[in-house]
Amino acid sequence: MRQSNILIAQGGGPTAVINQSMVGIILEAKRHSQITSIYGALHGVTGIINQNFINLTLETDSNLERVALTPCSALGSTRDKPDLSYCREILKVLKAHDIDSFFYIGGNDSSDSLRIIANEAKKSAYPLRCIHIPKTIDNDLMINDHTPGFPSAAKFVANAFSGINQDNRALPGIYVGVVMGRDAGFLTAASTFGKTFEDDGPHLIYLPERDFELNNFLQDIKITYQKFGRCVIAVSEGIRNSQGIPIVTTPGSKLEKDAHGNVQLSGTGALADLLTNYIKTNLNVNRVRGDTFGYLQRSFLGCVSEIDQREAREVGAKAVEFAMSSYSDGSVTINRVNEYNIEYRLNKLEDIAGKTKKMPDFFISRSGNNITEPFRKYLEPLLGKPLPKTSRLEAPIVKKL
Amino acid sequence: MRQSNILIAQGGGPTAVINQSMVGIILEAKRHSQITSIYGALHGVTGIINQNFINLTLETDSNLERVALTPCSALGSTRDKPDLSYCREILKVLKAHDIDSFFYIGGNDSSDSLRIIANEAKKSAYPLRCIHIPKTIDNDLMINDHTPGFPSAAKFVANAFSGINQDNRALPGIYVGVVMGRDAGFLTAASTFGKTFEDDGPHLIYLPERDFELNNFLQDIKITYQKFGRCVIAVSEGIRNSQGIPIVTTPGSKLEKDAHGNVQLSGTGALADLLTNYIKTNLNVNRVRGDTFGYLQRSFLGCVSEIDQREAREVGAKAVEFAMSSYSDGSVTINRVNEYNIEYRLNKLEDIAGKTKKMPDFFISRSGNNITEPFRKYLEPLLGKPLPKTSRLEAPIVKKL
Numbered sequence: 001m002r003q004s005n006i007l008i009a010q011g012g013g014p015t016a017v018i019n020q021s022m023v024g025i026i027l028e029a030k031r032h033s034q035i036t037s038i039y040g041a042l043h044g045v046t047g048i049i050n051q052n053f054i055n056l057t058l059e060t061d062s063n064l065e066r067v068a069l070t071p072c073s074a075l076g077s078t079r080d081k082p083d084l085s086y087c088r089e090i091l092k093v094l095k096a097h098d099i100d101s102f103f104y105i106g107g108n109d110s111s112d113s114l115r116i117i118a119n120e121a122k123k124s125a126y127p128l129r130c131i132h133i134p135k136t137i138d139n140d141l142m143i144n145d146h147t148p149g150f151p152s153a154a155k156f157v158a159n160a161f162s163g164i165n166q167d168n169r170a171l172p173g174i175y176v177g178v179v180m181g182r183d184a185g186f187l188t189a190a191s192t193f194g195k196t197f198e199d200d201g202p203h204l205i206y207l208p209e210r211d212f213e214l215n216n217f218l219q220d221i222k223i224t225y226q227k228f229g230r231c232v233i234a235v236s237e238g239i240r241n242s243q244g245i246p247i248v249t250t251p252g253s254k255l256e257k258d259a260h261g262n263v264q265l266s267g268t269g270a271l272a273d274l275l276t277n278y279i280k281t282n283l284n285v286n287r288v289r290g291d292t293f294g295y296l297q298r299s300f301l302g303c304v305s306e307i308d309q310r311e312a313r314e315v316g317a318k319a320v321e322f323a324m325s326s327y328s329d330g331s332v333t334i335n336r337v338n339e340y341n342i343e344y345r346l347n348k349l350e351d352i353a354g355k356t357k358k359m360p361d362f363f364i365s366r367s368g369n370n371i372t373e374p375f376r377k378y379l380e381p382l383l384g385k386p387l388p389k390t391s392r393l394e395a396p397i398v399k400k401l
Numbered sequence: 402m403r404q405s406n407i408l409i410a411q412g413g414g415p416t417a418v419i420n421q422s423m424v425g426i427i428l429e430a431k432r433h434s435q436i437t438s439i440y441g442a443l444h445g446v447t448g449i450i451n452q453n454f455i456n457l458t459l460e461t462d463s464n465l466e467r468v469a470l471t472p473c474s475a476l477g478s479t480r481d482k483p484d485l486s487y488c489r490e491i492l493k494v495l496k497a498h499d500i501d502s503f504f505y506i507g508g509n510d511s512s513d514s515l516r517i518i519a520n521e522a523k524k525s526a527y528p529l530r531c532i533h534i535p536k537t538i539d540n541d542l543m544i545n546d547h548t549p550g551f552p553s554a555a556k557f558v559a560n561a562f563s564g565i566n567q568d569n570r571a572l573p574g575i576y577v578g579v580v581m582g583r584d585a586g587f588l589t590a591a592s593t594f595g596k597t598f599e600d601d602g603p604h605l606i607y608l609p610e611r612d613f614e615l616n617n618f619l620q621d622i623k624i625t626y627q628k629f630g631r632c633v634i635a636v637s638e639g640i641r642n643s644q645g646i647p648i649v650t651t652p653g654s655k656l657e658k659d660a661h662g663n664v665q666l667s668g669t670g671a672l673a674d675l676l677t678n679y680i681k682t683n684l685n686v687n688r689v690r691g692d693t694f695g696y697l698q699r700s701f702l703g704c705v706s707e708i709d710q711r712e713a714r715e716v717g718a719k720a721v722e723f724a725m726s727s728y729s730d731g732s733v734t735i736n737r738v739n740e741y742n743i744e745y746r747l748n749k750l751e752d753i754a755g756k757t758k759k760m761p762d763f764f765i766s767r768s769g770n771n772i773t774e775p776f777r778k779y780l781e782p783l784l785g786k787p788l789p790k791t792s793r794l795e796a797p798i799v800k801k802l
Binding site for chain 1: 411441458464467474475563572576595670701788790793794795
């Protein structure tokens with residue numbers, strides 16, 4: 001049997017369970033006798049062209065189990081978006097180290113890098129298997145029912161809004177919470193999962209899938225505020241107007257672009273401040289507050305879905321099984337069968353690479369500012385243990401004297 | 402024995418355990434046969450002048466136990482700061498409802514309101530006991546070793562920075578996290594408790610207790626960045642310059658003031674954006690990000706210290722014991738005796754009201770941008786169960802070819 005060296009790398013934004021997938025790959029790889037060495041590239045593709053590898057074959061299982069429980073890419077990540085010549089450099093290094101399977105854990109940008117590398121390998125007739133392992137809190141990968149990292153981030157966002165709703169009941173006013181999600185609103189929609197009572201917030205939800213109109217926004221808030229005397233709003237960082245221009249790109253804002261040409265949406269309070277200022281200017285309300293949840297959503301220690309942990313682990317193990325049982329490249333996807341069972345399948349890289357899944361229409365209410373029951377049913381099994389319920393005092397009112 | 406009606410209210414910013422104190426009062430009050438009625442005022446002092454009371458005597462113990470686990474003032478809170486005539490209105494209502502004990506759960510502003518009410522009651526020879534129950538995530542009440550709400554918020558901040566540190570290791574750069582705390586840096590200082598390894602962040606901490614100089618800030622970051630290739634910074638929202646002016650009040654910013662004359666520091670990303678822009682402009686670093694933790698710190702569902710829960714409950718119960726065993730007004734304080742034991746004492750309202758405790762000098766490093774070992778020893782017993790540890794890969798480096 002041909003001996004095999006494999007390489008693992010992690011790309012893009014970290015998640016709470018991305019190390020589960022890495023550990024899933026390593027532990028499964030250790031079971032295959034033909035795999036001689038398991039290398040890890042530090043900081044994704046950057047680590048490959050710089051030959052910054054560590055020898056994961058020598059990690060103990062017990063340390064791996066501890067790392068699996070630690071949030072964020074233990075190998076380090078990168079925002080580099082390799083072009084053709086970059087990918088050729090990568091291939092050179094893979095050849096030099098006699099690597100025949102490359103496992104890249106990442107989102108749609110990472111899978112696109114993998115697609116280019118796989119093409120280049122084929123052109124040069126180098127026997128390389130390129131396997132993409134899904135990962136993104138945005139939940140925006142094609143074919144996948146959902147992606148590892150999303151359920152844990154969703155749990156964080158739901159817990160956060162459940163608390164925020166209590167805070168807003170105690171000190172009523174208008175609250176805007178900005179949630180991650182450049183192109184897809186799944187994570188913002190998860191904000192509704194901490195609701196216990198009919199009038200609990202978030203009362204309004206704004207997603208990148210629907211055109212955002214400042215005037216409608218204001219009108220929605222007015223109606224909600226009149227009804228409940230308060231209003232909690234969940235807004236996706238990626239909301240855009242009917243021309244597709246992100247709301248956050250107002251004149252004068254100095255927003256960074258990354259190597260993929262994406263405007264920096266996170267790590268700045270710009271959108272929440274813009275929206276709260278707009279509300280303050282246009283509505284006569286005493287208390288208007290905004291928070292941008294930022295990096296806490298993808299890294300918070302101790303807020304993780306057990307389902308997410310398990311699936312992130314399994315999808316890594318499955319990637320090795322697929323690689324060892326076939327010579328195809330591909331992207332491992334998570335598919336839901338029946339009520340809640342999961343099947344892992346190997347798909348063509350082309351079907352995932354560089355593409356973005358959006359929330360389907362039937363998950364979004366007709367008003368465009370809320371979710372539907374099918375979305376609830378979709379998300380519920382992903383979150384693991386039910387969220388703690390909130391409770392209210394039930395005592396009767398005392399007669400005024 | 403004289404029959405007694407008591408009133409409970411909650412004031413100021415909510416915490417994760419403020420309902421524990423309310424429930425502590427109610428359950429203890431139910432044990433005293435001379436207490437006929439337990440009223441709750443909705444939204445603090447505002448609820449008193451409007452006679453918005455509920456009859457807490459009729460709450461079941463099991464619902465109270467559920468409410469105790471729910472974050473944020475279940476009775477509702479207020480930012481109203483009563484003046485003399487407002488306090489006289491309050492007294493009128495208390496008299497009308499024959500209330501002889503008023504329990505107000507809040508911070509230094511709430512205790513100051515209580516002080517005025519107690520004085521007015523004495524002047525009119527109305528037999529009223531005014532008892533203040535401490536509560537604030539800022540941990541800034543005099544005499545108290547610490548205040549209920551702080552340990553749970555500290556746990557949230559420590560967990561958040563532990564995850565943020567992992568995120569920053571994965572995608573290195575400069576990260577600024579803005580933490581609540583107008584006048585005292587305790588909560589910001591708690592950000593260090595998620596550190597496992599020597600080079601874990603936060604690497605720098607800026608507190609309201611030390612003058613903030615933008616140039617020194619920049620210099621500190623430069624040194625850290627050169628050392629670690631990254632830098633995680635925890636900044637208190639209340640940092641100010643040597644003239645005592647909050648750094649966030651830059652020209653052109655439209656910051657609100659509340660009824661107490663305090664500038665709005667939370668619910669806006671202004672400070673983080675100001676600091677990250679300053680870093681971007683002055684240092685040649687690729688990745689500069691800032692988050693303002695905002696209201697999540699005091700309300701997040703499911704991140705609570707068991708010690709905090711227990712003490713918040715006990716301090717409420719003690720308030721009733723003190724009220725029933727003496728006719729004094731006062732503020733119940735939490736005092737540490739020996740290694741970690743707690744004693745509750747009744748202090749004069751004047752010693753707490755309107756005053757602010759700051760971090761003592763020996764909790765702050767000489768450099769002014771970090772904490773000391775005594776602070777670690779101070780905070781550790783408050784957080785309850787130890788934080789989850791983070792782990793790193795230990796695999797050796799592979800030789801470059």
